[in-house]
Structure formats: structure tokens, C-alpha cells
Amino acid sequence: MLNYLIRRVLYAIPILIGVNLLTFALFFVVNSPDDMARMQIGVKRATPEAIERWKADRGYDKPMFVNAAAEGLDRFTDTLFFDKSLRMFALDFGRADDGRDISREILDRMGPSLAIAVPTFVLSLFVSVTLALLLVFFRATALDFWGVVMCVAMMSISSLFYIIGGQWLVSKLWALVPISGYAGGLDAFRFLALPVLISVLAGMGSSARWYRTIFLEEISRDYVRTARAKGLSELAVLFRHVLRNALIPILTGVVVVIPLLFMGSLLVESFFAVPGLGSYTIDAINAQDFAVVRAMVFIGSVLYIVGLILTDLSYTLVDPRVRLE
């Protein structure tokens, strides 16, 4: 088990290096820092001095890989690649365009992101699985048919509509909760109720339908027939046998996203003005703050790889046949 874990972590390193090289190529090779400076300053005002100042402010005025002017180890450490790319492995992301430390900012904003993402995750898993079990219990009836039709209709609606419609109905028309904003402590509930509700609703259609397919696949297996033949009630079959066996395919899709909950949701956070990592990313995209986008890409990939490892571990919990060697 421990051996397996160590091997998985070691395997993650080349992947992270790949991600790192890819982002470096994307941000520094496709466009030279000069191009980016010209774009940000505005082509008309981009004098050579302004470009040099822009690059110096952000530490972009170094050579790409080898600094011929420096001595010793500095030849390789005083470069763009080392500064902007390799330092990320030490979770040192440098400064954003507004001068703040990105790592600090990320730590501060994780809380609000999690405050929305975790309840959304738990609640939507619960609601979708319940709904799917309900549809499977009433399979091949009118309820099942119309339930699936509802699911397909719900997944055909743009997530923007859920957010805009929900804000309009609940906050504006019924004035139940504030339209947007965020507060700490117990007060947070008033601000979080609507975004969580909307996120659950927006994701319900596709996930409930997906779980239903998994359950249906499981329900046609022989062990289910055996369980029924023993005289178990349909409910007992569903909960004790089908649900437990269906956990494996469900986990594959679900556990991987748990670490990514830290990143928050781009859309919901920006619509509800929640100061989380999602809105941080959106603001960075709109302000073309390349350093922040780069940092988020790196963190996202780290979290994804953690998710993959967690998925493997979770298999051993739900399926005793799986041994990690």
C-alpha cells in the first residue's frame, strides 16, 4: 500500500513537469514578453521604455533559459524559466499585477470557495443519487419516463440561465436572500443558500441521469436476481446490493473532483460576488494577469493528480477485491 502510494506520487512528478513545460511554452514561447507588454500597455502607447519598465516590474526582463551575464549557478537560476516556472514546485507563485503575493491571496480565498463548493458537492451527490434510485425503483413506468425527460431537459438548459433566473426569482422577486455578496461566520448562510441551491439544481439533470444508467446496468446482474430470489424486498435490494456495487463506477467520477473543490466555481462565484478562487481566476482572466492564471493552472493540475490518487485509494475502501500493489 505504502509502496503503491510512493510510486503514484513519484509518477505524478513527470506529469507536473509536463504541465509546467506546457504552461511555460504557452505563456513565454508562443508570445514573447515583449508582445504581452505591448498588448497590455496598448499598441499606441508602447514605447520601448514603457515595455522595458513593464517587463522589469514583473521580472520578465531576464533571459529565457541561460543567463550568460551571471556567474556560477546564477547562470541557470537567474532566468525566466527558473523564476516563473520551477519556483512553482515550491508553491512560490510570485506577485500578481496588483503587487500582492499570489500564494497569500490563494490561502485567503480558499475559505469562501470551499464554503460554497463543499455543501454543493455533498448536497448534489445526495440529491442526484436519491433521484436516480427513485427513478430506478419506478423503472419502466411513466414516472421513470418523465423523470428522464426532465433530466434531459434540465441538462439542456444553460447554467447561465439557472444563475440569472434564480437570482431574479429568489433575490429580486421574492427578496428572500441578498442578490450577491459574502460575509463570514453564521451570516454566511444567507449569502450561500442561493448559490448552493442553484449549483445543485444546475448539475442535477446530467448526474441523476448518469447514476440511473449505472444503477440500471447493475440491476440486470445475476447477483441482483439471486437477492430477489432470496425474497429480499426491492428496497433492500436497491440499497444493500445495487447501491453498494454501483459505488465503484460512481467513485471514479466523483472522488477525482474533491480536491478541485478548492478551486471553487468560476461562474457562481463571479455572479454572486464571492471572494473565492473562482472569482479570483475570472478577475485575472479579465485583467489579463498572466501570473495568476499560471499559478491557478499549476494548482489545478496538482489537485487533479491528488484526486487521481484518492480515487485509487477509495476503491480499496468500497471494493475489498481491489488491492493496491
Add this chain to the structure above:
Amino acid sequence: MTFQPVLLWTDILLFILLAAVGAMVLHVRGHEPLRAAWRKVGQRPTGMAAACVLSAFVLIGVLDSLHYRPLLPPVEGQENAAPSYSSEVLSVLDAALAGLRLNTEKTYSAPFARTLYQRETVELPQGGQARIHPPLRHGGVHLGEGDTATADVAQRGLVAVGKAALFMAALFVVLSVAVARGRRAGWVDAARAIVRGHTTLAWRSALIALGAIALMAAAAFELAPYYHVLGTDKVGQDVLYLSLKSVRTALVIGTLTTLVMLPFAVALGIAAGYLGGWVDDVIQYIYTVLNAIPGVLLIAAAVLMMQVVIDTHPQWFATAAERSDARLLALCFILGITSWTGLCRLLRAETLKLRELEYVQAARAFGASTPTILRRHVLPNVMHIVLIALVMDFSGLVLAEAVLSYVGIGVDPTTISFGTMINMARAELAREPMVWWSLMAAFAFMFVLVLAANLFADVVRDAFDPRRR
């Protein structure tokens, strides 16, 4: 020539896609198993209805993909000079909807309104000023002073219903005769079978879907020349026109994204599965790396960089349309990079299974070369996965376009799309009372398109996925 044809990159790719679909139809006709699978699609009522709705959207999209530059009228005194063409790129759809395109108002107006939405201070002819809703330049101007719009709209609506009913009756008769010839029965029998839904293919649901489309189209043809049926947006453009123009962008994103990455996904997936060894390792490594980056962030990073490239090389593009088209195509590529990994993994797994099957082993024993085996024995047997991926991805991509454009990393702001429509309407949300029509039009069009695509994808998957038989 009074116009100069223009071929944008996405046009070319769309036409290639259409040609591929045509070739596929010919291919399917000659192969009984494939024909049986497609017949299954046609037997399902939802499949037929969804296919009809999708065809209507495709028709709009194709009309909007035939681009040209109109000839400018010769300048006074230079009649003999070489003809010069407008820098504005139009499409056949633009020409057909010229009335809608050119009849712009000053700013917002509600559907069927005769006045602007906001009050404005106007100078009265007899002197003095007044705060009134100024009358529209085009919407409802044919009405007299005392006429009400409601009666006029109802009257024209009835005419539209009549026309649609006539069209549907004619279509019904033609279809009955066609079905009758296939069944070698009288057309009355065939008509009865269609009404009861007893035909092999689900013609009844196709007729219902076509009826709904015909009704919409007839109503639009009757009313749109006289009113702004879906209102106007901030700069006074007709929302119906914007919605119809958005269809092409949605279709381009939905289909070309999968299409442009298809060669890579198929080649790499099959190679990894069949060859194994270090090739498999390298390909797996590539798609794990791409997969590890959360999709939105990879798209954001790539789009930001693409913007810089496009902005720093203005000399590459002759017209604004070409620039926004290049950006649209680049967006397709970027979305493709993030979405091909799933298909590649599926193809790899399927090929792993196929290479152990008897017929592939036999081909290898006969000494068939690896490329031949891949082309003749493996590729045809994974094509159903490709087809299912193509139709399943479509709806997700159309929805993604709207979100990405909203976030600011989607299509060019000058490209008309559902995303830019929603983005433009964002400022109107806080307005009291709310300007709802352009948002609702974008959402409604998108919903119908995506719903049809989802239903169609489900039916195709049921017909082609061997595990679901």
C-alpha cells in the same frame, strides 16, 4: 459580378463536414448493418423529431456560411474604374434577412412594441419639450393612429397558422404517397398508418416537429417585416436576427471542435492501443498531462495567448470577418485540445480489446502489414465510438460556448453568438423593469438546439453502442 464570394476557414471546414456526411450516407446505403443501425434511429419518435429540428438549424447555419462581399456602387465620375467590393462580409442569410438586419432602432424596444422602451426628452413640433416613449422607426409603422397592434398581430398570426396548415397538409399528402409506394398499399391506408404511428420510420413525430417548425417560420415571415418580433437590443438590432445569426456560431463550435481534433484522437488512440510498449507510454503521458490541467484554465490560458497573437499580427487578416473567424477557429482548436483526451482514451481501450480478437490475429497471421490492419480491421470497428463522441459532445460544446463568451474567453466580441448575446444582456439585468427579451431569446434558441442535440445523441448512442442492445 455583383458580388465576390468569400470562403472563411470555418466555411471550408463546415463544407468538408457536410461532404463527409454525404459520403457517409452513400457508404451507409451499401452496408446493411449500418443501415439497420440508422433505421433504428429513424424508428424512435424522439430521434426523428430531433433530427427534423436539427436539420432546420443546420439549414440556417449553411445559409449563413455562404459568404460574399457585395459590389460597391461606382464612385461618381469613376464609372470605368475596377469594381471595388465592400469590406463587409455578408452571407446568404444576411441577404435573405436584409429587412431585419437593416431596420435598426435607436435602442431597446420590447417585442411587438411600437415605441422605444425608455422615455426620452423630445422637442414637440409646437414648441416645448416632453418626456415620452418615442415611436419606433420600423416596428409597427404600418399601423394607423387609432389601430391597436394586438388586432393586427392576431390577424397576421391567423394567416401564418393558415399558411403553415396548408404547407403541412401538402407535406402530409406527399409523405403518404411516398409511404404508400414503399408499402405497396393505397395512400389512404398509408395516411392512416402515419396518423396512428404504425409506419416503420416514425413519420408521425417527424410531421409534428416539422409542423412546429413550419408554424414558427410562417409566423416569423408574416410578422417580422412589420414588427420586432423578439424586440431590439441595446444598439437597436433586431433580436430575432441576432438569434438566427448565433445558430451558425453554435454549430461551428459544436461540430468543428470535435472534427479538428478527430485525426489526432483517432490516430493516437488506435496507435496506443494497438502498438503498446513505449508508444502507448508516450501517448498516455501526453493525454494525462493535458487532462491534469482543469479544462477552463487551459482554455483561458490558451485563449489569452491567442488574443495576443491575433492582436500583434493585424496584417494577417484582410477583413474584420476574417479576424473573428480566425478567432472562432482557434477557439475550436483550443476546446478540441481539452476534449480529445476522453475520446483518445476510449479508442485506446477499444483497440486493446480488438487486437486480441480472432479476425485481427488472423490478419496478422496472414502477414498483413500493421497500417493495413489498422485501416481495414481496427478503424472500421471503432468508428461507432467516434460517431457517438461526435454527437454526444455537440450539446456540451454549445453550452460551453455561452459560458466561455460570458467569462470573456470565448468568441470575438464582434461575432454574433448566444454567448455574446447573453454577455451584452448582462448590463440590462439590473434595469428596472428588466429587459428580458434578448436574454430569453438566446436561452430559448439554445435550449431547443441543445435539447434536440441531446435527444438525437441518446438515440444514436442506443442504436450504435453494442453494450446497449
